[in-house]
Amino acid sequence: MITVDDKKMEWKNDMSVRDLLNQLPHTNFCAAVRLNGKLVSSPFFETTKIPDNAVIYLLPLIAGG
């Protein structure tokens, strides 16, 4: 299992961040996520694999300072 924005979701072997976002509604805004506390930006969504028991938060629009 993984935790996404405090909700439990099923984990799949070889699952990428992009695979996860494709399963969720309204994620076209998402430019970065926190995966186990580390930032992952959208250019790396395809290549970043999610480990089992991961904790993920979808970051907001990154609206600038």
Next chain:
Amino acid sequence: MWNSVSGDTKWNDPENAICIASGPLGGTPGYPGGGKSIVTTISPLTGIPIDSNVGGYFGPYKKFAGFDVLELTGKSDSEVIILIDGIESTIKIYEVSGLTDDSYELSMALTDYFDKEKPVNISVVSTGSAAKNTELGCLNFTWFDAKRKRVRYKQAGRGGIGTVFAHKNIKAVVARWSTVSMKTNQPADLDALKNVTKLHAGEINTLDPKQNRMALVGTTHLVPIMNDHDCLPVNNFRYGMHPESKVIGEEVYEHIFDKGFDGCWRGCAVACAHGVKDFVPFTGPYKGQKVFVDGPEYETVAGCGSNLGVFDPFFILEMNFYCDTYGLDTISIGTGIAFVMECFEMGLITKEHTGGMDLSFGNRLNALELLHQMARGEGFGVIVGKGIRKMKEIFASDFGADAAIMQDIGMESKGLEFSEYMTKESLAQQGGYGMALKGPQHDEAWLIFLDMVHNFMPTFENKAEALHWFPMFRTWFGLCGLCKLPWNDIVPEDNRETKEPAKVIKHVGWYADFFSSVTGRKVKPEDLIPMSEAVYNFQRLFNLKMGYGTREHDTLPYRSMGPVTVDEYLSRQERYDTALTEKHGVDISGMTVEEKVAQLRKFREEQYELLKDAVYERRGWTPNGIPTVATVKRLGIDFPDVMELLKSHGVE
């Protein structure tokens, strides 16, 4: 300011005014970002009004003492300190001499002098030695950090306000006030204020640790995100990413920042104003001594780090520290020195001009030496301290440098140095910078991700709508005495399911409730934009009054639109080739790189002009960028002198 200055007033004329206001909401403890001030003056860099949003306790303390706005005009014959004492209900002006120019030392001494028993009662506004010798001076606004038992800083950084302050011979302005509670700002409906404060602060306390973690890392989380999206300025905005950027982002600064509460106003849940204790500079008057550094924030990291080709978190700390101590704007310093370094590498200037200094990218020691020269008022640093626009003139006239290439790579517009975002692939953000009233500062419109990453605004009309709504709403924060960060840097978990996620409508509703509870004037979310739209247009007219404020002044250096050099083109060749072939239908077979650079430039400059047309129309301006008579009447700013000004520019 409008009434104080004429169209002929220059920054160093006595009638120029420095105004400090904290709006109706500034000074609300506990409301996230509820303690800001807006500072304005005629800028030495631009000749038009600059506005700079700043934290620290001065604005609220001044207001509690009885003054909504402080306006400083004239010029003193000798140095003065102005004390606004809200406890004693007095104002005193002290003639002083022999006091230190070091902003930290001065602020601490004045805090100690004016309320030794309760230093938290004191907030000091001051600048530093370099503000006297350059046009990039900032103002430091303090608060007393009771835990660390020291003064802390935030800056009204942009546009050389500190230079005007120093020129007026003002050593410091001090505000004194005692107990602060939610009642101090005299809200009309205390219960409603408590309710909305609890909602917004509670949400930030819950969500910030999951999202940007600003209470831990400030805005340094932006460094890796900007880098990954090719938006982090590297080597004078040539490139947008660098493999070494990881060592100047949140992963490093999280471990360097001193732990503890770091709000620049009381009870702010965002608490992003971090600092580093026991830092030991390796140059300058504090060499070898332990100091506290307030910062760095993203802009300083990018401007004084990656944009100079330096990826050293401790060098950035030293730049940050000396800019604060000397009273310098870290953004203009970073962008300005980056320009100098590129000129040096291009051979436009040489050691003969720099006093023997090698100023190629990455030269840490000589970048710091420029700051020390600015503080001492000597050497090549004095020329750098004039800002990019004047440097371009001096390099061309005195050193024989190529004016055309400097126009392309000198990252200024309206005379103000760019803040630290790469805009080559975001037309909307090019507009956000080029059509910003005061010059290219991102606080009016920050649309890179909405435009470039999310493609939420594919048409000119979409972009124009964004370049109407966002500048208006962002202006509202400055008018009301608030910080923008709690609006859209920490957002509700269900925000992405709303119709317009970029506007964070739930928070806009809270801001309407906040405004209603403090002022007693019941407003809805849709009432907020017209408040600032009137002021926004009035500021545009102010630019017009000062001899600017028309289309020709909303220009950009080409570096902000696309690749100036062959090297830049080749570094992103696939992207640019694709743009030429797929977006513009150009057959690039047989074209040299130089020809492709020129062709892409033609398209991108045309697009920017088309964007101007669309934005001016949406804002209710003429094709020359001047508010129409219908617009000023609709907004209720059709004052006689405004109508006369419009008439003198053929707008009737």
